[in-house]
Amino acid sequence: MKKKSKCRELVIPLKGNRIFLAMKYLMVLLVAFNLNGFSEVKAQQIAEYEVENANLKTCIKKVEQLTGKGFLYNGNELERVGRVTLRLKDVGLDDLLTRILQGSGYTYELVNGVIAIVKTKDVPRREVEQERLKGRVLDASGNALPGVTVLIKGTNMGVVTDTAGRFTLAVPKEREIVLVFSFVGMEKQEIKIIDFQREINVVMREKAGELEEVVITGYGETTKRKAAGSVAVLTKDAFENKIPTSVDDILQGLVAGVAVKATSGRPGESSKIRIRGINTIQGDAEPLWVVDGVPLQDDLPEIDTDQIKSGNLNQIFVNGVAGINPSDIENVTILKDAAAAAIYGSRAAGGVIVVTTKQGRPGKMRVNYSMSLTMGLKPQRDANLMNSREKLAWEQELWDEFSADAFAASAPHVAVVGITGMVRANKLGRNGKLWTDEGFEAMSVAEQEAYLNNLASHSTDWFDELFRNSFEMNHHLSLSGGDQKYTYYFSMGYASQEGLVRKTDYDRYNLNLKLHMMPSPKITIDATVKVSRLVSGSYSGSVDPFSYAYFANPYERPYNEDGSYRADMTYQNLSAINDGDISTDLLPSNGFNVLREIDETSGKNDKMTTSGSLNLRYNITSKLAVSGLVSYSYDHNKSEDVIGKDTYAAFTDRLYFDRTNENWTPYGSITQTASSGDSYDARAQVSYMDTFWDKHTISLLGGAELRGNKSKRFYTKRYGYDPDTGNFSTPVNPDPDGSDASSYANLMDELSGQSIKENTYASFYASLDYTFLDRYILNAAFRTDGSNNFGSKEQFNPTWSLGVAWHLDQENFMAALQPYISRLTLRVAGGYTGNVVQGVYKQLVIKYGSSYWNGEKTGSIDKAPNPRLRWEKTRDMKVALDFGLFDDRVSGLVEGYYRKSFDIISNSALSSTTGFKSIVYNASDIVNKGIEGTLRVAALKTRDFGIDVGANVAWNYNKLARFRTSNGATLVDGRFEGYPQDGIYGGKLIGIDPWTGLYLYKLRPDADIKETSDLNEMKNYRYYIGTQNAPVTGGFNVQFTYKNLRLNVGASYACGGKTSSLMNSPASYDKVAWYGNETPQSTYSDLYRNHLNVSKDVTNRWTQERTTGVKYPRIVDYLGESLSLGTYNAMYASIVNGAFYESNSYLRIRDITLSYNLPKPMLQRMGLSSLMMYFTMNNFFTFTGYSGIDPETPGATYPVTRSMSFGLSVGF
Secondary structure (H helix, E strand, C coil): CCCCCCCEECCCCCCCCHHHHHHHHHHHHHHHHCCCCCHHHHHCEEEEEEEEEECHHHHHHHHHHHHCCEEEECHHHHHCCCCEEEEEEEEEHHHHHHHHHCCCCEEEEEECCEEEEEECCCCCCCCCCEEEEEEEEEECCCCECCCCEEEECCCCCEEECCCCCEEEEEEECCCCEEEEEECCCECCEEEEECCCCCCEEEEECECCCCHHHEEECCCCEEEHHHCCCCEEEEEHHHHCCCCCCCHHHHCCCCCCCEEEEECCCCCCCCEEEEECCCCCCCCCCCCEEEECCEECCCCCCCCCCCCCCHHHCCCCCCCCCCCCCHHHEEEEEEECCHHHHHHHHHHCCCCEEEEEECCCCCEEEEEEEEEEEEEECCCCCCCCECCHHHHHHHHHHHHHHHCHHHHHCCCCCCCCCHHHHHHHCCCECHHHCECCCCCCCCCCHHHHHHHHHHHHCCCCCHHHHHECCEEEEEEEEEEEEECCCEEEEEEEEEEEEECCECCCEEEEEEEEEEEEEEEECCEEEEEEEEEEEEEEEECCCCCCHHHHHHHCCCCCCCECCCCCECCCCCCCCHHHHCCCCCCCCCCCCCCCCHHHHHHCEEEEEEEEEEEEEEEEEEECCCCEEEEEEEEEEEEEEEEEEEECCCCHHHHHCCCHHHCCCCCCCCCCEEEEEEEEEEEEEEEEEEEEEEEECCCEEEEEEEEEEEEEEEEEEEEEEEECECCCCCCECCCCCCCCCCCHHHHHHHHHHHCEEEEEEEEEEEEEEEEEEEEECCCEEEEEEEEEEEECCCCCCCCEEEEEEEEEEEEHHHCHHHHHHCCCEEEEEEEEEEEEEEECCCCCCCCCCCEEEEEEECCEEEEECCCCCCCCCCCEEEEEEEEEEEEEECCCCEEEEEEEEEEEEEEEEEEEECCHHHCCCEEEEEEEEEEEEEEEEEEEEEEEECCCEEEEEEEEEEEEEEEEEEECCCCCCCEECCEECCCCCCEEEECCEEEECCCCCCEEECCCCCCCCCCHHHHHCHHHCCEEEEECCCCEEEEEEEEEEECCEEEEEEEEEEECEEEECCCCCCCCHHHCCCCCCCCCCCHHHEHHHHHCCCEHHHHCECCCCCCCCCCECCCECCCCCCCCHHHCCCCCHHHHHHHHEEECCEEEEEEEEEEEECCHHHHHHHCCCEEEEEEEEEEEEEEECCCCCCCCCCCCCCCCCCEEEEEEEEEC
């Protein structure tokens, strides 16, 4: 049992000889006190101290309660002295006593833990003439700093700044004095004063490495020095001068082990984030996002119907953190391992990203406005495609080789490729009529030449036609302020961004209110309200503009001379003009035009989210507190896709009775979805923190949490939609048969429906932090989560972590190295986290469809039940060395980790006798291991100049360690046991066989060749080629400063990843015929691929006249003569395509920013507190060997491209 400390109050009656006796006792005590120093007082820290209008006796009693130390004083005297008001946090005991006794005529002496409050000695002094010195204290941003202590050096004379940061101090009139300014979290400053008549202005700066060390976990906060886990903290400086489009995009390249990859350059699109690799197969590998202590719980049900394909809908805002305004962020804490994130339990397997938004500070209202204007540039990289003249010449070459003789001989098969083939084969005649049109007349040879020469005279750059220079703007306004009892922060934000493709845009609206209240010293209340709206617009056609820009023939034109849409003569007609057995592609009467598809289709997504949270903390004592958090979020997400009746998209989406009707009447459609969802999180916890004997500090936390979310999604599709009136008239079968009523009823059923999803979780958690001598750290955490996703025996999943840290720099044996090694910490930690895979169920689930039979609903059972379904679990271990050299001029972190995830949910084949093809169960193990390094160097630091360099690198190795199955298979979901999850497998290319003209692949060392057919076996050629995700990622940042001018260069890089350079053309042999005579080995051997545009160098190919020194293989006609080339060669696509993988490693200079802060004198004349302007170039330089447009978003997809920005930030 802890012994209570008692306040010893010495009341000395001032009568008789007892006065002399009491004085003797007091003198004896004071002499004894002076035999010891003040080390214990100086070492002890007090987390929070607050008194209001209190006398000295009350103040000292409060200190005794907070520290447990004994005090000796004259209570009668102290009751009559002082009216003290103080509000302090994280203050040392010596500083606190100095502040309490300041100007009172008393001081303190200490010995053996007992503090005596005594009067200051009466020292004879001369009368000193005094003057009144005035001044103001500001922070680096020009904001007033209330509560700053201003002392005359060497004395206890001083004052505290008011809410406006101003102070008035009576000082002795001497030649010069030195004032000392101190404030929690700021560097102490000493200012020499000579001119006492002039008002002084002091700018205080944050202590380097102190405020940045605060680690906010969502359940509490600590510092990096006290954390054993893997934690990275980004302050608001990391987001400064960044175009605030997306939070996840800004994180790219800033933190080792956090790989951020853009999935598309489309406005509003979320990036893919992976923290220390991928540890699930079917689950969500994204990290958990926590905003102001509340986890995000977006979860939208999928649409499952044959008539409405979910992948075709505008679902841009289903996931991600697009609703967070980066301008509102104060800091971001990334929890990378179990030791840091285990308190989040089952949600932390992918890591945790904790976002803390800004809050107000005491003082008068601060108004800040920022804006930015951005111009996005069209893609700059050349795709090396043929122009019209080159493409027509290439088509003629292929005609001469494959078709001319057959056509002259009226052979049954004539290959028709490109517009040249159409003209030569009399598929295109005079006046642009096709051979199927009424009144068709073939061209003469002279007319053919004239027609083709006219086409060659003009080349359309389809990238130029479809892309545009885009415009983006951001505006942000915030108001903040308050006093010692409450603070507020209110902000409004608006962002508008055009996409690179016509008709794509994105708008974001934000409102944010954050209140911090302290109605009494024991009660703290934090309340937040956030409202966001996200709106995205796009086209909704069935043809991807990026694929079209790459493959469309350059001789096609977008418009006729009269400005009307011109039909593309080649893009959609390959099967129609050739004699294969695939049915002819019908086209709408007005043909296909990609610009019509963009202009006459639309997709819109609108998401509104409203959330609020209330966090209440009650300090029972200075050491024990209870707190509770309640949050609620509601979101409404609606989308609308409109297809115009004259578009190719409408033509391909005809109803079942019009699919073979050449005389159909065009009609469009509208698809609408609306989803609403709410989520809640309720948490209650108890925390305790205490320090014993000035050596041991312990912090305990325990609590329970209940959270859940429910969402409902409706969808409907209407044909015959009229966008002018908003009405619709559903078409009917013009020629119904006996079964049409049933078919039409089923159609109506499939055109609308709803889906519902609900999840509930209950959790219990606890954590322990222990510090000994501020040198040895122990962190432990425990959590158990319960979910309704699993069987009764598997519902709860306990997770835990344990970590230790050793501050070697505090050891005596390091004293000799202190001038060189300023910080050195060793951390070792390990633990468990978990994961839930959504959509996998323990029970036998019947999925209801939209069809009915005899009035009864129908459904299907897709997957076998699994009552033993359980949580996925991840165990990780790490060791890290954190160091600082030369007073932290050089600092860094080296960290190694090993993570093993087990019970990973996978698909496993089942015998068909069970009634199921496969079962989903906990079958796999995944291993991630890696090394991370971070280095920061303050290369130059003078009064006017500064150069800072920071860099980080991470290497991650991922593999599927084990797959447990009854049939001994080592392949799961296309992954091989012992290789990375995202592994690429294929053949190793040797070259082009001069005899056959085909690609020649290397046989495996263990290839079993017993007969000729074995030369075509896949297993004899398959090699591991590499991974899709780059194993090495990182970034660097270089900052130059000169006075108020700053130049910042930020970069990110990814190394070791591979992607296929093969572009899948819409034109290929399988669009012509189901069965042929000579299957092309690869797309480059396919004659029909050349129907659309190709790269310039495909002419460098194998022919019978040129068999060596060529880049591309021979070309074959699928429907032509059989050459039996596949008999002795690898022909499987999975082997052949291995030849086309190339490195997509890159180094991208993400931003180059030049900024300028106006000097203080100029700001004062303008009546402003701050004004900063900046100019940024984004993504202007990319160094890569990748042959495509963008190595980060490879293939014919929406690329990330260059932009220029101008920004302004002003404070009032």
